[in-house]
Amino acid sequence: MSQFVINFLFVGASFALYIGIAIWARAGSTKEFYVAGGGVHPVLNGMATAADWMSAASFISMAGLIAAGGYANSSFLMGWTGGYVLLAMLLAPYLRKFGKYTVPDFIGDRFYSSGARLVAVACLIIASTTYVIGQMTGAGVAFSRFLEVSNDIGLLIAAVVVFLYAVLGGMKGITYTQVAQYVVLIIAYTIPAIFISLQLTDTFLPPIGLFSDHVESGIPLLEKLDQVVRELGFRDYTADVDNKLNMVLFTLSLMIGTAGLPHVIIRFFTVPKVADARWSAGWALVFIALLYLTAPAVASMARLNLLTTIYPNGPTEQPIEYAERPDWIKNWETTGLIKFQDKNGDGRIELYNDSPAFAATAAERGWNGNELSVNNDILVLANPEIANLPGWVVGLIAAGGLAAALSTAAGLLLAISSAVSHDLIKGTINPNISDRGELLAARISMGVAIAVATYLGMHPPGFAAQVVALAFGIAAASIFPALMMGIFSKRINNKGAIAGMLAGLGCTLVYIFLFLGWFFIPGTASYTNTPDNWLFGISPLSFGAIGAAINFIVAFMVSYMTEEPPKSIQDLVESVRYPQGAGHAVDH
Amino acid sequence: MSNPKSNAERYWQANLRLILGCLIVWALASYGCAILLRPLLSGIHVGGTDLGFWFAQQGSILVFIAITFFYAWRMNKLDKAFGLEE
Numbered sequence: 144m145s146q147f148v149i150n151f152l153f154v155g156a157s158f159a160l161y162i163g164i165a166i167w168a169r170a171g172s173t174k175e176f177y178v179a180g181g182g183v184h185p186v187l188n189g190m191a192t193a194a195d196w197m198s199a200a201s202f203i204s205m206a207g208l209i210a211a212g213g214y215a216n217s218s219f220l221m222g223w224t225g226g227y228v229l230l231a232m233l234l235a236p237y238l239r240k241f242g243k244y245t246v247p248d249f250i251g252d253r254f255y256s257s258g259a260r261l262v263a264v265a266c267l268i269i270a271s272t273t274y275v276i277g278q279m280t281g282a283g284v285a286f287s288r289f290l291e292v293s294n295d296i297g298l299l300i301a302a303v304v305v306f307l308y309a310v311l312g313g314m315k316g317i318t319y320t321q322v323a324q325y326v327v328l329i330i331a332y333t334i335p336a337i338f339i340s341l342q343l344t345d346t347f348l349p350p351i352g353l354f355s356d357h358v359e360s361g362i363p364l365l366e367k368l369d370q371v372v373r374e375l376g377f378r379d380y381t382a383d384v385d386n387k388l389n390m391v392l393f394t395l396s397l398m399i400g401t402a403g404l405p406h407v408i409i410r411f412f413t414v415p416k417v418a419d420a421r422w423s424a425g426w427a428l429v430f431i432a433l434l435y436l437t438a439p440a441v442a443s444m445a446r447l448n449l450l451t452t453i454y455p456n457g458p459t460e461q462p463i464e465y466a467e468r469p470d471w472i473k474n475w476e477t478t479g480l481i482k483f484q485d486k487n488g489d490g491r492i493e494l495y496n497d498s499p500a501f502a503a504t505a506a507e508r509g510w511n512g513n514e515l516s517v518n519n520d521i522l523v524l525a526n527p528e529i530a531n532l533p534g535w536v537v538g539l540i541a542a543g544g545l546a547a548a549l550s551t552a553a554g555l556l557l558a559i560s561s562a563v564s565h566d567l568i569k570g571t572i573n574p575n576i577s578d579r580g581e582l583l584a585a586r587i588s589m590g591v592a593i594a595v596a597t598y599l600g601m602h603p604p605g606f607a608a609q610v611v612a613l614a615f616g617i618a619a620a621s622i623f624p625a626l627m628m629g630i631f632s633k634r635i636n637n638k639g640a641i642a643g644m645l646a647g648l649g650c651t652l653v654y655i656f657l658f659l660g661w662f663f664i665p666g667t668a669s670y671t672n673t674p675d676n677w678l679f680g681i682s683p684l685s686f687g688a689i690g691a692a693i694n695f696i697v698a699f700m701v702s703y704m705t706e707e708p709p710k711s712i713q714d715l716v717e718s719v720r721y722p723q724g725a726g727h728a729v730d731h
Numbered sequence: 732m733s734n735p736k737s738n739a740e741r742y743w744q745a746n747l748r749l750i751l752g753c754l755i756v757w758a759l760a761s762y763g764c765a766i767l768l769r770p771l772l773s774g775i776h777v778g779g780t781d782l783g784f785w786f787a788q789q790g791s792i793l794v795f796i797a798i799t800f801f802y803a804w805r806m807n808k809l810d811k812a813f814g815l816e817e
Contacts, residue, residue, distance in 0.1 A: 209788075217787035221761045224792045228757050231799045232750045236806070350789060354778025363779020381780045383769055390766050416817050418810065421803035428799050432792050439788040720743055723815040 146534050150289040153538035154545060157327050158304055161549075164323055165308030165316040173581050176313030177244040177561050178412045183318055185419040189426025191318045192410040194325035194546070195554035196223075196401075196427070197434055198274075199281025202328060202547035206526075207519030209442035213380035217439075218390055222397025224428060224435050229402040231424030234623075235411040237630045237719040239420040244412065245558075246405040246622065247566040253629040255712055256637040257571055262644050263622065267405045267562045270617040272596070274404075275555040279600030282548040288478055288524065289541035295601050301549060302597040309553045309593070310586050317553045318413060324546035329433055331543020335527045335536050336437045339444050342530060349440035357447075368447050374458035375450070375494070376501030380443065386680050396687035400615030403623030406551075406558040417722035445522050448529050453494045453515070462491045471528035480518040487511035552596070560589035616655055620647035620690025628698055633716045635698055636708045643698025651690030658683045742813040749805055753798045760786060760794035 170176040183191070201223065209216045241249050246267060251260025279298055286297025308316050333349070340352035344364055357367040369379045384390050401407065410427075411420045452469060453462050465483060475481040483492060487510055494515040495505065505511075524544060527536040564585035569576050576584070621644045628635045628643070635643075656662065658672040670676040672683065681689065707713075764772060769783025777785040810816035 214784055214787060217765065217784075220788055221765060221791050224795050225757065225761050228753070228795050228798050232753060232802050353788070354780075354785065356779075365779035365784075367779075369779075381784050383783075387766055391762055394761060394766070418803075418807045418816065421806055425796065425799040425803050428796050432796055435792055436789060717739075720746075721739055721815045722810050722817050 144534075146537060147291055149534050149538040150541045153535070153542040154290065157323075157542040157546060160323055161304065161308055161320045164319045165312040168316045168319045169311045170313035170315045170582075173244075173565075173578050173585070175315045176582055176585055177557075177565065178409070179313075179315040179318045181413060182415055183413045185414050185423040186426050187322055188318070188410060188414050188419075188423045189428075190325045190430050191321035192407065192423065192427035193430035193434075194321040194328065194550040195410055196407055196431060196551070197325075197328065197547055198551035199278050199285075199544065199548040201434065201438075202332065202544055203281055203284075203523055204520050206438045206441040206445065207522035209439055210446040210522055211519050213378065214382060215384045215390070218394040218397060220435055220439060222394045223401055224431060225394070226398040226401025227424055227428040227431070229398060229623075230407070230411075231421060231428075233627050234402060234408060234630070235420045235424050236417045236722070238408060238626070239411050239414065240417050240719045240722055242412075244409075245561050245565050246408055246626070247562055248570070249629065250622075250625055250640070251566070251570065253712065253715060254625075254635075254637040254640040255709070256641065259625075259637060259641050259644070260566060260570060262641060263625070264562050264566050266617050266621045266644070266648065268559055270404065270614045270622075271406060271555045271559045271562075272592075272599075274406075274614045275552055275559075275592070275596045276599045278548045278552040278555070279596050282545055282552070283600055284478075284520070285524070285541055285544040285548065288475075289537075298597055298600050301545070301552075302593055305549055305553050305556065306590065306593050309556055310589050313585070314409075314413060314557055317557055320553065321550045324550040325430060327546040328543040328550075329430070331539045331546070332434050332441075332523075333437055334539060335530070335532055336441050336444075338532050338536070339448070339526065339530045340440060343444050343447065349444075350436040353440040353443060364447070365443060368443055371447065371450050371454075371458050376496035376498055376504065378496075380446070386674065389674075389677075389680050389682055389685050392681055392685035392688045396615060396619050396685050396691075399623045399691050400619035400687050403618035403621075403626070404614070405562075405618075405622065406554040408626075409558055409561070410554070441523065441526060445526050445529065448526075449517070449522075450494070452529060453492055462493055464490050465492055466490065468492065469529075471525055474528070475521055475525055478521075480521045482516045484514055486514050556589050556592050556596070559592045560585050563588040563592075613655065615684075616651045616687040616690060617648060619687030620651040620694055624691050624694040624698070628695070630716065630719060632699075632702075633713045634707065635702045636705060638705050639698040639700075639702030642701040643694040643696075646697040647690040647694025650693050651686050654678075654686045654689075655683045738813055739815070742809060742815055745809055745813075746806065749802065749809075753802050756794065757798055761791045765791050 174180055205219055208219060238249055243249065247260045247263035250263040251257060279301065282301040283294045283298045286292055286300065287294045290297065308320050336349040337347060340346050340349040343357060344352040344355040345358050346352035346355045353364065355364060356362065357364045360367050365381055369381055372380055411423060414420050414423050450458065454460060455463060465485065472481055492515050493510045493513065495501065495510065495513055497513045524540055527540055564581055568584050569581050624647060625640055625644050657669045659668060661667040674680055765783055765787035772782040775782040
């Protein structure tokens with residue numbers, strides 16, 4: 144059976160499963176559409192949250208980032224898991240007790256202001272739309288590589304599948320599909336990792352393999368990797384960073400941003416009780432950790448495998464000849480994600496770090512520049528091929544990558560459509576709309592959101608890489624502080640909250656635009672994006688934490704200079720703090 | 732239960748203390764051991780590297796899981812102790 148048929152079978156079977164679940168779990172009421180009827184078991188909700196959260200970025204890109212950056216990129220691992228600790232203690236139980244459908248619902252009610260609600264809706268739509276573009280592009284890449292269709296056709300297939308189960312099933316359909324998608328993606332991620340861990344370290348569990356001995360050389364894996372990369376002029380894999388402030392702030396921004404992303408928060412509205420929201424956050428973290436503990440092992444092992452493929456006799460000997468390159472390099476060359484250029488004309492693949500410090504050694508060996516560029520994103524997808532694993536593992540990876548992209552896309556689309564139909568239409572434009580009318584509006588707005596996301600996926604606005612910074616920056620600087628102050632302070636009033644959100648958001652956007660271009664238009668950046676230009680060495684990606692601090696300070700100053708919130712609002716804050724009398728999600 | 736207001740207040744104070752304690756452990760594992768204190772811990776070897784690296788790529792995540800479950804368990808007990816559970 145050819146690899147194409149195997150991939151097709153795996154992807155086709157997983158899609159059939161998702162659509163079957165959607166038909167079984169279609170939503171009949173707005174409550175089922177928005178919060179799955181509020182009756183999802185905490186363990187299942189944890190699993191769905193994990194699939195919702197782990198996007199194409201986690202599945203496809205993260206291990207590649209860690210492989211390239213080593214210790215310095217550990218921020219992604221800590222930031223994208225540590226946020227759940229904040230969510231579990233500072234937000235989830237109280238928002239579940241509040242018992243409505245959306246994040247702007249809480250902000251609008253707690254700060255008794257439709258202005259605050261609208262700011263929250265705007266933040267939510269910008270953050271979620273930018274994020275969903277990345278998912279659609281990720282799905283497109285997976286389709287075009289594994290199913291040999293064009294990128295655009297791949298995107299259209301992905302859009303139709305998401306449309307079917309998200310529009311039909313709403314949160315109910317999405318939740319149960321996400322449970323299935325979690326199972327698919329975690330199997331797809333861990334099986335190749337286990338194979339490779341056995342090959343390299345003779346250890347079954349990849350997280351243990353990471354800290355075990357390398358079978359071939361008999362020294363610890365990480366020590367071996369450090370040695371190999373050092374010989375080729377790269378920074379040691381385990382080397383410490385110089386700018387600790389930036390690493391701390393970057394990690395903090397990712398954590399706060401994670402806790403403030405609306406599509407993750409609304410998942411906690413679907414469990415029956417406040418106590419379940421707490422357990423559910425723990426389960427979500429366990430399911431997420433299964434992938435996040437595997438990722439660093441995949442990263443270091445794939446990097447070592449890649450370098451030993453190129454330098455089969457060790458990094459001090461000659462690299463392989465281009466004519467004798469393995470098939471996986473040929474496969475990925477056609478996608479343009481691996482590029483070879485024979486700069487010194489010796490027909491061999493010289494892969495090394497083109498740095499001034501290594502220039503003398505390179506000249507001595509007759510090298511004339513690094514000849515192989517490998518896109519970080521292919522590392523996980525190509526991993527089974529690099530390690531010569533059987534064809535079905537490759538098919539599994541294809542299905543897993545698509546599961547990760549589609550599950551996150553569906554969660555984001557639900558967050559967008561509920562913000563439009565519930566907060567904009569019902570909350571602001573037409574409060575008398577019927578349940579049926581609102582459900583229809585939710586479905587239509589989701590359809591429109593899918594169409595926009597697909598269009599943007601086909602014609603990416605050229606700032607795909609900056610998108611993550613924007614989404615996390617917005618969530619960290621605007622949504623998280625507003626929610627937290629709404630719960631933990633009775634004194635913050637409407638004026639303080641709006642001023643805080645706008646100040647935090649404004650500063651963050653300006654700082655990002657200064658270095659990455661105004662509104663991401665190429666060539667409009669005011670400063671080059673290098674550490675020398677950054678304020679106190681803080682990168683634009685790390686600024687979300689500063690934005691959040693500005694939000695807190697401004698909100699407190701403005702609130703204490705103006706009047707106290709009314710008694711009814713103080714009672715509302717009081718009521719979200721105690722689980723007693725939560726009942727079911729309020730129908731309204 | 733004669734004074735439900737102060738009962739609720741004591742519950743909230745207990746919750747805040749618990750959150751503070753958990754956040755200290757959360758920060759020590761990630762910002763402490765994995766980043767800022769890594770040079771101090773470099774003498775402790777773990778599988779070919781040092782303890783700080785282990786915390787950054789594995790230890791902190793395990794600590795996060797432990798904190799989240801500990802918090803859920805303690806709070807659900809507190810809910811009952813104060814008679815505030817659903």
